[in-house]
Amino acid sequence: MAAQVTCQVRIMVGKGLGMGPGKAAMLKAIQATKSINAAGKQFGMSYRRAWLLVEEMNELFSSPLVVARRGGKGGGGAEITPLGLRVLDDYEKLMRVVSGSAEFRTISRLLAGRKGPRNG
Amino acid sequence: MAAQVTCQVRIMVGKGLGMGPGKAAMLKAIQATKSINAAGKQFGMSYRRAWLLVEEMNELFSSPLVVARRGGKGGGGAEITPLGLRVLDDYEKLMRVVSGSAEFRTISRLLAGRKGPRNG
DNA sequence: TAGCGTTATGTCCTTCGGAACATAACGAAA
DNA sequence: TTTCGTTATGTTCCGAAGGACATAACGCTA
Numbered sequence: 001m002a003a004q005v006t007c008q009v010r011i012m013v014g015k016g017l018g019m020g021p022g023k024a025a026m027l028k029a030i031q032a033t034k035s036i037n038a039a040g041k042q043f044g045m046s047y048r049r050a051w052l053l054v055e056e057m058n059e060l061f062s063s064p065l066v067v068a069r070r071g072g073k074g075g076g077g078a079e080i081t082p083l084g085l086r087v088l089d090d091y092e093k094l095m096r097v098v099s100g101s102a103e104f105r106t107i108s109r110l111l112a113g114r115k116g117p118r119n120g
Numbered sequence: 121m122a123a124q125v126t127c128q129v130r131i132m133v134g135k136g137l138g139m140g141p142g143k144a145a146m147l148k149a150i151q152a153t154k155s156i157n158a159a160g161k162q163f164g165m166s167y168r169r170a171w172l173l174v175e176e177m178n179e180l181f182s183s184p185l186v187v188a189r190r191g192g193k194g195g196g197g198a199e200i201t202p203l204g205l206r207v208l209d210d211y212e213k214l215m216r217v218v219s220g221s222a223e224f225r226t227i228s229r230l231l232a233g234r235k236g237p238r239n240g
Numbered sequence: 241t242a243g244c245g246t247t248a249t250g251t252c253c254t255t256c257g258g259a260a261c262a263t264a265a266c267g268a269a270a
Numbered sequence: 271t272t273t274c275g276t277t278a279t280g281t282t283c284c285g286a287a288g289g290a291c292a293t294a295a296c297g298c299t300a
Contacts, residue, residue: 035275035276035277036276036277037275037276037277038276047276047277047278048278048279048280051277051278051279055278068276068277068278069276069277070275070276070277070278071275071276071277072276074274074275074276075274075275075276075277076275076276076277077276077277078276078277
């Protein structure tokens with residue numbers, strides 16, 4: 001069984017990560033679960049790490065991608081803002097552009113046809 | 121001064137990195153310098169690390185992307201194979217596709233217009 | 241044959257990202 | 271006012287990745 005060949009796109013701000021697969025997945029999961037905690041758990045991620053990702057995203061853009069409230073019904077929750085939705089949509093479109101490109105398919109084919117079995 | 125917004129593409133094989141910015145840069149530098157050692161130094165990289173990158177690439181594809189010889193005139197050297205050249209070309213084309221896409225420009229603009237100054 | 245610069249490879253050490261754990265704040269509902 | 275689940279934040283610990291250092295192999299050239 002050959003390991004799957006996939007691609008990732010990272011948007012860098014200076015030397016740091018602005019937007020990537022992890023943050024995008026986090027946005028999507030928050031959109032679905034309305035909770036930072038629940039979203040993080042979908043990836044086997046500690047709440048702390050999930051929250052730090054959200055914090056990072058919110059700091060990076062001119063206005064937050066995620067708003068959260070604590071206390072109250074269900075203990076609290078979170079949801080993505082219109083800006084968050086827009087960024088998420090654009091990122092996913094970009095992923096489709098790359099995944100569907102002839103260049104990716106070419107490299108992918110070359111990588112898939114390698115010799116021995118590898119981990120992963 | 122706003123930090124520069126750039127993008128990276130990573131081709132993953134299973135959980136591991138198949139081709140990315142570092143390996144592509146390494147390929148390009150070897151092509152230019154005909155030396156793993158000299159190529160690595162261009163990025164302030166130890167010879168060991170540079171060689172490990174090459175080793176990894178050669179193992180990943182069905183045939184090597186880089187061939188090296190030791191001893192002889194100049195102590196030895198390295199160069200990229202036709203397959204290496206092809207992979208490098210395709211990767212660079214893919215980078216241009218992403219960099220030139222409307223989606224990247226959109227996210228880039230949103231990131232560039234953020235609040236406080238950041239490191240990087 | 242001695243010298244030189246590069247490839248090839250092993251070992252130790254440091255650094256850093258993330259995991260694990262702990263704790264406080266919050267506000268609706270019972 | 272007690273309970274509950276979530277957000278918010280600090281501290282400590284560990285493993286993996288990379289850097290530093292050491293050494294051998296190699297083959298042309300002088």
